Amino acid sequence: MSLDARIQELQRKHDELDKEIEQAFTHPSTDDLDLADMKRKKLQMRDEIEQLKAAS
Template sequence: MSLASHLDELQKKHSEIERQIDTAMQHPSTDGLEIVDLKRRKLAIKDMIEKLREGTASD
């Protein structure tokens, strides 16, 4: 998998998790821990994206 396609895939996952968070927050019955878990996953993906971008910028 090329770096560009890997970044694209990570960005898609990041957007999907963001959508899931928005949907979960609209439902009062959603477990708070589920939202926290989604936010952690979103942040982890964001960190991966940043590391990959930093790695290509230093080349």
């Protein structure tokens, strides 16, 4: 997988996770630990995207 393709894939996953987080906020039954885990994964993806962009 090329670097650009990897960045695009991570960006797509990041956007999907962002939508999941937004939906979780609308449901009062959402577990706070699950929400925190989703946010952590989103931040990790963003960091990886930034690292890959800096390397290119």
